[in-house]
Amino acid sequence: MQSLLSKHRLWQLLVDGAIVALSWWLAFSLRFDNKWPIIYVHLFRRTILIVIAIKLVVFIAFGFYNRWWRYVSVRDMWATARGVVVACLVADVTVYLVSPVHGVRLPRSIAAVDLLLTLAFIAGSRLLARTMIERPGLMMVARGKEVIVVGAGDAGRLIVQEMQRSRMLDYTPIGFVDDDQRKRNTRIMGVRVLGTIDELPRVLREHRPDELLIAMPTVSGEVRRRIVETAQQLRIVVKTLPGLYELISGDLNLAGQIRPVQVEDVLGREQVEVDFREVAGYLEGATVLVTGAGGSIGSELCRQIARVQPARLILVDNAEGPLFEIERELVDERDFTAVLTKLVDVKDRTALRRDVFDKFRPTVVFHAAAYKHVTMLQTHPVESVRNNVGGTRAVAELAAEFGVERFVLISTDKAVNPKTVMGQSKALCERIVETLGHRRDIPTRFVAVRFGNVLNSSGSVIPIFRKQIERGGPVTVRDPEMTRYFMTIPEAVSLVVQAGAIGGRGQVFVLDMGEPVKIIDLAQNMIRLSGKTPRLPGDEATSARDVQIAYVGARAGEKIHEELSGDHESVGATAHPKILRLSRLPVDSDWLDVQLAELERLADEGDTLEVVAKLGAIVQLTEPSAAPTPPASAETQLDVEPTPLDRVD
Numbered sequence: 001m002q003s004l005l006s007k008h009r010l011w012q013l014l015v016d017g018a019i020v021a022l023s024w025w026l027a028f029s030l031r032f033d034n035k036w037p038i039i040y041v042h043l044f045r046r047t048i049l050i051v052i053a054i055k056l057v058v059f060i061a062f063g064f065y066n067r068w069w070r071y072v073s074v075r076d077m078w079a080t081a082r083g084v085v086v087a088c089l090v091a092d093v094t095v096y097l098v099s100p101v102h103g104v105r106l107p108r109s110i111a112a113v114d115l116l117l118t119l120a121f122i123a124g125s126r127l128l129a130r131t132m133i134e135r136p137g138l139m140m141v142a143r144g145k146e147v148i149v150v151g152a153g154d155a156g157r158l159i160v161q162e163m164q165r166s167r168m169l170d171y172t173p174i175g176f177v178d179d180d181q182r183k184r185n186t187r188i189m190g191v192r193v194l195g196t197i198d199e200l201p202r203v204l205r206e207h208r209p210d211e212l213l214i215a216m217p218t219v220s221g222e223v224r225r226r227i228v229e230t231a232q233q234l235r236i237v238v239k240t241l242p243g244l245y246e247l248i249s250g251d252l253n254l255a256g257q258i259r260p261v262q263v264e265d266v267l268g269r270e271q272v273e274v275d276f277r278e279v280a281g282y283l284e285g286a287t288v289l290v291t292g293a294g295g296s297i298g299s300e301l302c303r304q305i306a307r308v309q310p311a312r313l314i315l316v317d318n319a320e321g322p323l324f325e326i327e328r329e330l331v332d333e334r335d336f337t338a339v340l341t342k343l344v345d346v347k348d349r350t351a352l353r354r355d356v357f358d359k360f361r362p363t364v365v366f367h368a369a370a371y372k373h374v375t376m377l378q379t380h381p382v383e384s385v386r387n388n389v390g391g392t393r394a395v396a397e398l399a400a401e402f403g404v405e406r407f408v409l410i411s412t413d414k415a416v417n418p419k420t421v422m423g424q425s426k427a428l429c430e431r432i433v434e435t436l437g438h439r440r441d442i443p444t445r446f447v448a449v450r451f452g453n454v455l456n457s458s459g460s461v462i463p464i465f466r467k468q469i470e471r472g473g474p475v476t477v478r479d480p481e482m483t484r485y486f487m488t489i490p491e492a493v494s495l496v497v498q499a500g501a502i503g504g505r506g507q508v509f510v511l512d513m514g515e516p517v518k519i520i521d522l523a524q525n526m527i528r529l530s531g532k533t534p535r536l537p538g539d540e541a542t543s544a545r546d547v548q549i550a551y552v553g554a555r556a557g558e559k560i561h562e563e564l565s566g567d568h569e570s571v572g573a574t575a576h577p578k579i580l581r582l583s584r585l586p587v588d589s590d591w592l593d594v595q596l597a598e599l600e601r602l603a604d605e606g607d608t609l610e611v612v613a614k615l616g617a618i619v620q621l622t623e624p625s626a627a628p629t630p631p632a633s634a635e636t637q638l639d640v641e642p643t644p645l646d647r648v649d
Contacts, residue, residue, distance in 0.1 A: 012065050013056060019121040020055045024048055027114035031107060043106070051091045055118070058087035077123055084122055088115040147171050148209045150197065150227055151216035152178035152188050155241055159215050159258075160189045171211075177203055197223070200230050213258065214240040225525075228261050232528060263455075263462060263526045279497050280308040282364065282406065289314045289362035291346050291395055292369030294322025296457035297410055300493040301366050302326055306336040313338060314360050316352075317369070318345040346391035349398070357402045364500070365399050367392060368410045370426070375555055377422040381612050385603040388425035389615075393432050393596060400442045408500040409433045411450040411508075413485060416566045417623075420557035421612065424619045428596070430508055431622055435589040437506025447503035449496045450582075451511040452485030452562060461519065465526050473547040475523045475534075478554045482520075483561050485513035499579050508582040510564045510571065523549055568623050587622050595621075 028036060028044050036044070059065070062083035092111040147163070149156045156176060163171040175194040176183070183193045194203045204212070212231045214224060224240070231238040240261045288305055292298040293315035299322070305313060313336070317323040323341055330336045340360065344351045346369045356362070370388050371377055377384040392409065399407045411430050414423035430448045437446030456462050461484070468475045492511065499509045527534040532545045554560065565571050569584045595618045602610045 013060075015125060016059060016064070016122065017052050017056055019125060020052050020118060021048060023114050023117035023121055024051050026117055027110045030113055031110050047095045047106075050095065054091040054094060055087040058090055059083055062086070076126070080123055080126065081119060084119045085115065088118055145171055145210035146174045146207075147211045147213050148175045148177060148194070148203065148207060149173055149191075150177045150200070150212060150214045151219070152176040152180070152183050152193050153216070155217055156215035157188055159213065159241065160191055164189065174207060174209060175203070197227065200227065201234070204231065204234050204236055209236060211237045211239055214238065214261070217241055224261065228529070261529055263522065263529060279501050282501055283308045283310050283497070286310045286363045286405075287312045287314065287360060289316065289356065289360070289365045291316045291365070291367050291391075292410075293317045293341075294319050294326055295368060296454065296489055297493060297496075298366075298368040299326045299329075300489045301368060301496070302330060303334070304490070304493055304497055305366075306330055306334060306339075309338075310364075311338060312340060312360065314356065314362060315339060315341045316344050316346070316356060317341075318343065346395055347386055349394040352394060352398055357398045361402060362399075363405045365395065365404050365407045366410070366496070366500070367395050367407065369395075370410070370429075372412070372422065374414070374420050374422045374558065377425070378420055378555075378557065381421040381615065382603050382606055382608055384421045384425045385599060385611055385615060388422075389428050389432075389596065390600050390603065392429040393600075396432055396436055396446065399446075400436055400439075400444050404444050406500055406503075407433065407436075407444055407446045408496060408503070409446075409448040410496065411448045413450060413452040413510075413513075413562045413564050415450060416563040416569075418619060419559065421615065423557075424615050427619050427622070428615070431587050431592060432596070434506045434508060435587055435592050438586055439589060445503060445505050446507075447499060448508045449499045449511065450508060450564065451487060451492050451495075452513045452564065453487070454489045454492050455486055457489060461522070462526070465523055469527055469530050469532065469547055474550040475527065475547060476550050476552045477520050477523055478552060478558065479560055480520050480551060481518070481560055482554070483516035483518050485516050485562060485564065486522075487511065487513050495576070495578055498576055502575050502579065506586075508584075509574070510580050510582055512578040512580060513564060516561065520549070566623065592618075592622075 024047075025044070028040060032040065062079065064080065064083060088111070092106060092114070096106045096111075149160060156178070160173045160176075163173050173189075173191045175192055176188060177195055177197055177200055178193055179196050179198075181196065184195065186193050194207065212227070214227055216223075228238050238261050239258050241258065283305055288310045290298050290301050290305070290313070293302055294317040298315075298317070302313060302315060313330070315323060315327060320343060323343060327339055327341045330339050342356055344355055346352065346367075369391055371380075371384055396407060396409075409429060412423070412426050414420065415426040415430055416423075418424040418427050430450070433446045433448045436442055436444070453460060465475055495511050499511075503509065524534040527547045527549075530547075532547045533543070535546045535548045537549060537551055565582060566584075569582045572581045572583060574581050595614075599611065599614050599618065602614055
């Protein structure tokens with residue numbers, strides 16, 4: 001009853017009381033064709049207040065006044081129907097049993113008509129209220145921007161409903177476009193389906209909307225690109241709802257997530273599905289450690305891991321600002337409070353042991369801490385070795401020492417046939433994890449996951465291009481033929497977490513990145529999406545909106561085409577279609593320990609030339625010229641003898 005104290009609830013109660021009285025009166029009038037016998041006039045007067053009281057009490061018991069009429073749904077209508085039926089039955093039985101007048105009881109026909117009228121009026125009042133709120137007036141004047149919505153599914157229906165309901169959006173939907181032929185010329189939320197996506201050019205020319213909204217969260221990038229190109233040719237602004245991962249990990253207020261189309265929306269990638277039940281099996285209730293937690297990959301790891309409710313999530317980073325930001329996001333915005341932050345450098349083995357492993361005893365470790373910028377590390381090879389190689393070795397060996405159940409290393413496609421210091425350091429990181437995983441005396445399941453570029457990570461090509469476009473150009477492309485593999489950060493991280501669930505001991509996985517993307521195409525798409533026109537080298541600019549593209553040449557050691565697996569590696573399938581298992585000859589653990597100890601000694605001495613030479617020599621000696629026959633399983637990998645190259649001193 002406390003909910004009825006509000007003015008809003010009291011108003012609803014009074015309306016329903018009036019409806020109950022009207023229905024009861026109409027039932028008598030219809031039964032006697034408005035010529036009431038005097039005995040039934042007495043029966044009506046004697047029972048009207050009883051009927052109103054009984055029905056309102058039942059309505060309250062069924063929670064009628066815990067629902068807002070403006071948000072009434074089909075489920076609410078069924079609940080209303082059940083409540084009305086029960087209320088009418090209780091009221092009619094009560095009147096029939098305890099309120100006879102001169103031996104005359106309530107006719108069954110009046111009870112039946114009353115039930116139908118009450119149900120129609122109660123349900124109709126709620127539907128009318130919602131209609132009046134969402135579409136005030138039959139001659140509703142269009143407000144704001146006219147928009148055509150691409151996608152007449154659930155997302156499209158919800159966004160149109162929000163546009164009709166909320167004046168804050170300042171949109172008027174004038175039509176849908178959908179590939180389902182059965183929906184053609186039908187109306188959804190009162191808005192007509194104007195045609196299919198193939199007919200989009202005609203639809204846009206005929207109706208000339210102010211904006212086009214893509215409301216298809218799971219559609220492929222190829223379809224998005226077709227839609228965007230069509231709209232751009234007609235100079236119509238295109239916006240979109242976010243992709244599936246953004247919807248899952250963010251606020252489900254669709255209207256608040258309408259945004260301009262971004263380049264990652266049109267890369268042609270299919271959405272990746274992850275079995276979070278399997279993921280939750282090893283993360284739920286666990287103590288999880290994430291190194292590099294403030295970085296692009298590390299912070300997304302924290303977001304996705306927090307979703308499956310680990311017992312504790314330990315965030316390690318040596319950068320104070322990013323570490324503070326991800327902690328604040330998890331606690332304040334995502335209401336995940338089982339977070340512990342440690343401002344620790346992974347190179348500091350003593351601090352890692354004392355402040356992290358010994359104190360918290362993690363059961364799962366994701367090692368994302370690494371230096372990654374190729375050009376920077378090419379001029380700082382000593383730091384590359386100390387942080388990437390030394391840091392990985394420290395975290396991995398402590399994980400083995402403290403009995404961590406699973407260890408997952410974040411690797412990169414630059415570790416394949418590496419030509420740069422950064423790539424060579426990550427190749428050794430993979431070997432460290434691999435050899436520890438193959439040791440029979442270590443129960444920890446060590447896994448490395450290799451993938452290509454992730455979109456919008458700090459210092460990556462997309463933020464660089466975006467800044468260059470904002471400045472008016474030029475947009476610098478290394479080579480017109482250069483290609484790279486791309487994947488969104490949420491996609492990559494979800495597959496990394498999944499790989500941790502399916503990985504055996506000492507396995508290296510590679511993510512299926514789809515088809516490589518030409519960097520020149522990426523640059524041109526970004527320029528067009530910004531509303532400007534790309535100009536290739538040699539083309540003269542003809543307007544202030546033109547953005548020049550310049551070829552500046554590849555940097556030393558930079559590949560024109562990246563690879564996801566090397567000549568000495570073979571690729572096999574796993575339980576997940578987007579996660580592939582690499583097989584290659586193992587490296588002798590004792591030999592690698594000796595080589596790494598020597599490499600770290602040279603790094604500590606700061607001998608740059610010796611570090612570069614030693615790093616390259618170790619990597620070369622771990623890569624035989626031909627790929628081995630892939631072993632049947634991770635267990636058989638433990639029995640493979642090292643190659644002669646592995647025994648070189």
